[in-house]
Amino acid sequence: MKIIPVANYEEMSARAAEILLEQVRSKPDSVLGLATGSTPVGTYQHMVAAYQQGKISFAHCRSINLDEYVGLGPGDTASYHYFMWHNLFHHIDIRPENAHLPDGKNLDAQDACTRYDQLVSDLGPIDLQVLGIGSNGHIAFNEPSDHFVADTHIVDLTDGTINDNQRFFARREDVPTQAYTLGMRPILNAKLALLLVTGPGKAEALHRSLTGPITPAVPASILQLHDNLIVIADQAALSKF
Ligand code: F6R
Secondary structure: OEEEEEOOHHHHHHHHHHHHHHHHHHOOOOEEEEOOOOOOHHHHHHHHHHHHOOOOOOOOOEEEEOEEEOOOOOOOOOOHHHHHHHHOHHHOOOOHHHEEOOOOOOOOHHHHHHHHHHHHHHHOOOOEEEEOOOOOOOEOOEOOOOOOOOOOEEEEOOHHHHHHHHHHOOOHHHOOOEEEEOOHHHHHHOOEEEEEEOOHHHHHHHHHHHHOOOOOOOHHHHHHHOOOEEEEEEOOOOOOO
């Protein structure tokens, strides 16, 4: 594990984008594991800028996103589909057929999860997996639990996660209560995992994840087992170390 301490969100975003761009330069058909949420937005802005300046092409990349809300699809502005197109895919040259998220509109959970696992196994292993962390220690939507789950599955979001994500919705009642999420297997199998952490609200979760016992009660703690983990964290996020 390598921890890269940075001063702030902007520096975290710039460093993360450098690593992503280097990945794509060295392997243009990279499989990128991508995350949503506030954390990677700045990283995606750097990727868009590099593309617009003609420094990089994503034309041969494939992407696999971590998760999607059950019931939401590309037409819903709070969906992760919409987030990814709005923040990244519309502004770069990735081919639409190569950009993948779980199908939140497929309400047959077993079918949706099996299809996504098949896709991940066809494309994988992921070359570089971008991760954020929840204030409760979740990665993707693997919420604290008494067991780890290997494959794509449907999860009930915790009240804390619903509260954290309420900011993307008009009302708390609008936040879906379930999501489809990758399990731990493809995350651990990714050739490089890049965990981005910013702000004081993540300090406790980050500290427990990297220094505490490996336990499904703190899902990100499983990253201690990853062979090639880079953590880019700002001062506030590292304040408990
Ligand atoms: C998003 C995801 C989540 C977020 C986490 C942090 O695809 O899988 O695990 O990374 O909830 O969210 P932010 O960055 O909004 O604090």
